[in-house]
Amino acid sequence: MVEPDHHHFDTRALHAGQRPDPVTGSRAVPIYQTTSYVFDSVDHAAGLFNLEVSGHLYSRISNPTVAVLEERLASLEGGVGAVCTSSGQAALHLAMVTILNAGDHVVASRNIYGGTHNMLSLTMPRFGVTTTFVDPRDPKAFAAAIQEDTRLVFAETLGNPGIEVLDIAAIAEVAHAAGLPLVVDSTFATPYLIRPIDHGADIVIHSVTKFLGGHGVAIGGVVVDGGRFDWAANGKFPTLSEPYDGYHGITFTEEFGTAALSMRARAEGLRDFGGCMSPTNAFYLLQGVETLPVRMARHVENTLRVVEMLDAHEAVTWISHPSHPSHPDHALATRLYPKGAGAILSFGIEGGREAGRRFIEAVELASHLANVGDAKTLVIHPGSTTHQQMSREDLAAAGISEELVRLSVGLEDPDDICADLSRALRVSQRA
Amino acid sequence: MRFDVAGRSVLAATGAVPIDRPEVAGAPIVVLVHGAGMDRTVWSQQTRWLAHHGTRAVAVDLPGHGGSDGPVLGSIFELATWISEVSDALGGAIHVVGHSMGAFIGLEAAAEFPNKISSLVLMGLGAAMPVHPDLQTAADVDDPLAADLMAGWMHGPDQKFGTHPTPGMSMTGTARAIIETSPSGVLAEDLKLCAEYDGAIAAAAALTCQATLVLGRLDRMTPRKSAQPLVEALGHANVVELATSGHAPMSEEPEAVRAALADHLFATAD
Ligand SMILES: Cc1ncc(COP(=O)(O)O)c(C=O)c1O
Numbered sequence: 134m135v136e137p138d139h140h141h142f143d144t145r146a147l148h149a150g151q152r153p154d155p156v157t158g159s160r161a162v163p164i165y166q167t168t169s170y171v172f173d174s175v176d177h178a179a180g181l182f183n184l185e186v187s188g189h190l191y192s193r194i195s196n197p198t199v200a201v202l203e204e205r206l207a208s209l210e211g212g213v214g215a216v217c218t219s220s221g222q223a224a225l226h227l228a229m230v231t232i233l234n235a236g237d238h239v240v241a242s243r244n245i246y247g248g249t250h251n252m253l254s255l256t257m258p259r260f261g262v263t264t265t266f267v268d269p270r271d272p273k274a275f276a277a278a279i280q281e282d283t284r285l286v287f288a289e290t291l292g293n294p295g296i297e298v299l300d301i302a303a304i305a306e307v308a309h310a311a312g313l314p315l316v317v318d319s320t321f322a323t324p325y326l327i328r329p330i331d332h333g334a335d336i337v338i339h340s341v342t343k344f345l346g347g348h349g350v351a352i353g354g355v356v357v358d359g360g361r362f363d364w365a366a367n368g369k370f371p372t373l374s375e376p377y378d379g380y381h382g383i384t385f386t387e388e389f390g391t392a393a394l395s396m397r398a399r400a401e402g403l404r405d406f407g408g409c410m411s412p413t414n415a416f417y418l419l420q421g422v423e424t425l426p427v428r429m430a431r432h433v434e435n436t437l438r439v440v441e442m443l444d445a446h447e448a449v450t451w452i453s454h455p456s457h458p459s460h461p462d463h464a465l466a467t468r469l470y471p472k473g474a475g476a477i478l479s480f481g482i483e484g485g486r487e488a489g490r491r492f493i494e495a496v497e498l499a500s501h502l503a504n505v506g507d508a509k510t511l512v513i514h515p516g517s518t519t520h521q522q523m524s525r526e527d528l529a530a531a532g533i534s535e536e537l538v539r540l541s542v543g544l545e546d547p548d549d550i551c552a553d554l555s556r557a558l559r560v561s562q563r564a
Numbered sequence: 565m566r567f568d569v570a571g572r573s574v575l576a577a578t579g580a581v582p583i584d585r586p587e588v589a590g591a592p593i594v595v596l597v598h599g600a601g602m603d604r605t606v607w608s609q610q611t612r613w614l615a616h617h618g619t620r621a622v623a624v625d626l627p628g629h630g631g632s633d634g635p636v637l638g639s640i641f642e643l644a645t646w647i648s649e650v651s652d653a654l655g656g657a658i659h660v661v662g663h664s665m666g667a668f669i670g671l672e673a674a675a676e677f678p679n680k681i682s683s684l685v686l687m688g689l690g691a692a693m694p695v696h697p698d699l700q701t702a703a704d705v706d707d708p709l710a711a712d713l714m715a716g717w718m719h720g721p722d723q724k725f726g727t728h729p730t731p732g733m734s735m736t737g738t739a740r741a742i743i744e745t746s747p748s749g750v751l752a753e754d755l756k757l758c759a760e761y762d763g764a765i766a767a768a769a770a771l772t773c774q775a776t777l778v779l780g781r782l783d784r785m786t787p788r789k790s791a792q793p794l795v796e797a798l799g800h801a802n803v804v805e806l807a808t809s810g811h812a813p814m815s816e817e818p819e820a821v822r823a824a825l826a827d828h829l830f831a832t833a834d
Contacts (some may be wrong), residue, residue, distance in 0.1 A: 187729050
């Protein structure tokens, strides 16, 4: 059998979406730091504004540097196209507002990033969109929560902070059986570890801020359009399947077919809500994406070393990472994530909240801050910081125990990471 | 829009300009016909532009493809007959713009039904279109490898990199998604029709209308030289060669294809 003629993943991470600049020969992606683009003629301008022809007209809608990142991420995820946004949250918002209308309902995993939980539980209801939260490990719970007015199903491929492993194919099947798309946030996994579209997801969102960018220097997001979902099948998605006055009665499914969602997200979502990525941020984030395969492999390798060290440490009461046999999704992770289930984990420290606080104060190499997915090792103890005002019972309801420490394993020498954590663990046990 | 041909519903993109709008009454009707395993949206860089530049553009889904009712038809001749019925349904002679299998359909229709076809613009074709046996085998069993193989061969080498003319889009990703979502068996049937058809030279020799061929120099599915016997049989054809296009010039060099369409339609419109 012949092989498909495509570049492999690692090559695409470096090259997809860009050739050397034809005018200057510039090998690196140039930063097109411009707001706007000169039209060839009045007819050209009219054609661009009216979606008759494509090209750049204003950097809120598209920009050549950002377009390289978009095309690259679409290629890495196996989608038809992508739209970059100012942040991961803006990406989630863009996907939601492109699909949903007031009165619509969402079924979402309950083990998701806190910001997303806030958006769905507190903010979207102000605009008439409500959400039912369910256990991500239970496909039947998703099915049971789907209502007549449900319009999308949402989950994270690797949940937060428990690293719940989503059985993407099973949840996609539930969503598709109800005529709904599955939208996943795959920030913790990146396309290096899993390509959700291949497993049946319809839209993939990332906080590019995290491992894709990888260096903690720029905030960004992306919506990758899988292009396989039939938005015209059941009348549930009028933004895509019915004429839109915003462009003289265009019907996105009829004119653009597989690209309907990405075209509408850009033509309406970026035009009206304006959550675009800046060209300079796209440039920074591209530097990260170029080395994604090398970095992720090392992130995972270091994580396994850290898990091994913690497992053997007497001050550690439990470890939550899918590579550990005690994790409820260990078998699923072994099947879906042959290259490893990411570099974020949590663990419990003997001695509860107070010991957690002492541990955090004692780390020297690991940085105590609220982020994940940096080249540097990051650590946070929710019980003494972000969630300090919560009671033990409220914490437990949010899936966070008092002694929980979350770790995002970086690219330092694993011996140094382990030594730092091990020393801080010893300090945590001195009352 | 939807309209009926032989009692079956056809989905077509019209660039969102309804063809019965008074402003476009009497404008030339341009029917765009996609290739094997594809649908109307391969013309998205031309349809809406044509609709706003003095024509009535109708990019159809062939029977059983995209949003059109099945079943798929069993030969290029049957599809050419269907195109003649599209002309009847739209109420007059049509210009046909065809890609790959759609180019064969246009050619056959113009030779068989000269009163119904005003002119032809054909791209991504050779005098014959043999199909790689591994592609046919994969398509026969609905193996996603078929979509992958076609998406990999469809475009010139530039598209291994980019940048896509439409910001943020992936050309191979889009081609793969269209083929993957086409109903089961459709690609296999289309590929067989392409491989079996041996009437291209005879149809070209019989042609009485104006024809333009748009040929990608980097076409690997129907290499430029495979179109030469057609160019010779046509005698009077206008040939536009595109330097960086592979098998899908309408996506790879959309602007040049729009220019070729404008030249062609301007020269042949009454
Ligand atoms: C899983 C996940 N999704 C989304 C976000 C939000 O991304 P951003 O901070 O880029 O808006 C985060 C940020 O922490 C995250 O961890």
